[in-house]
Amino acid sequence: MSNVRFYQREEQVPLEMHKVRVVQKLFLLPVEERLKKIQEAGNNTFLLQNKDIYMDMITDSGVNGMSDRQVAAMSVADDSYAGSETFNRVKAAVYEVFGTENVLPAHQGRAAENILAEAYVKPGMYTLMNFHFTTTKAHITRLGGEVIELVDKKGLIPQTDDPFKGDFDLRLLRKTIKELGPEKVAFVRVEAGTNLIGGQPVSLENMLAVTDICHEFGIRSVLDASLLQDNVYFMKTREPRCKYMTTKEIYHILADRFDIIYFSARKLGFSRGGIITAHDKRFTDEMMEFVPLYEGFLTYGGMEVRSMEAMAVGLLESLDMEYISQGPEFIAYLVDELDKYGVPVIKPAGGLGAHLNCSEIVPDIPHNQYPAAAVGAALYIASGIRGMERGTVSEQREPDGTERYAELELQRLAMPRRVFTLSQVKYCADRVKWLYDNRSLIGGLEWVEEPKVLRFFFGRMKEIGYWQEDLAKKFREDFGDSL
């Protein structure tokens, strides 16, 4: 987005610096059908069908709008098992963005995490991070490692005006390394744009301080750059030292200081796929053998060449402030609308999406009746919008089977980049407001089928009592024959 000021200041909204040239028809089912669909889906928004969804806000991953230049690039993809020109173009784009020469491909972000974990995590070892991501943690624990989260406590306060809630607690990081012993630490991972705590950014200062500590103790530093484009936008707009840096300078400073960078190109790069990159070949050499084993040959790594071409162009677009500000500015607009109305929402607005604070919206629903999942099911009934549970359902049970209650019970409304119009975002705000006014109707959920691993993807739940029917009825009363 650009610095465009409206004549009528009160009408100021984020202004897109792109236009839409390919469209996809959407359907909004009547509320009675929405009720039926969510119940058939076991109250799990992952199990809904896309044709039954009006706004798909489940993720920003692999669903971002492609540019004309990306689509054009896809037609020149060089399809060969080994040594494709397409991979050389990806490498050149990674070099432009990060300045790094060593590049390993993987089919998506979690595949890169698998390789990283296979290379460095051994039973009894620890990985320290500001906050875990579901797939990152699953790979580490699968290999007998343990994850320790060291996010500054401000990150877990739902509403503050702190600009960098994803920051590490540096004192605690140092203390933890000393207590564990540096040899027990597989790596320290900084997650840019911390996903599970509301897409909250980490400051440049904090990231660099983490790498300093790693160097001091001789521990590998890893940057998960999947959400780095949002994070860079926040560095430039919230951190005085970054204001006059170019986006590229910021990416390069980070790449100069972290040992290893990996990312999901489903986010960074407006495409699909995953990348691991490093200045020092020693690191990519240590991980290289796992690429052909799990992904594919070293010049495609399980990716489809057309996506790789799109990634190469998309990565360069991640340097463009007008592109990378669109997501955060739409999210800020939605968060602001909800906040003005009194809906509890994570503040300040982060990247990735808006996050409803369900512990406050439905305080009477206990963790073990899954308040965030309940709000997600209710929102689909109220709007045809699907979000994603980011609360206790997204956690793993403890080894003894007891529930690990989430620090924050969030319903995430992701904002795919360059996809929605502002009127759709206004519709979303309107329906969330209605739901908030009718929150007393929302009840809890219980498991019907609970998978052992990553249960939030395919688990099924049912409503406790008949609250969903009551909610649909109230919608009909309030909205008449409206969809």
Ligand SMILES: Cc1ncc(COP(=O)(O)O)c(C=O)c1O
């Ligand atoms: C911070 C972060 N890391 C890693 C991943 C995993 O990437 P992928 O979905 O491409 O496997 C995600 C995906 O949402 C993410 O947000």
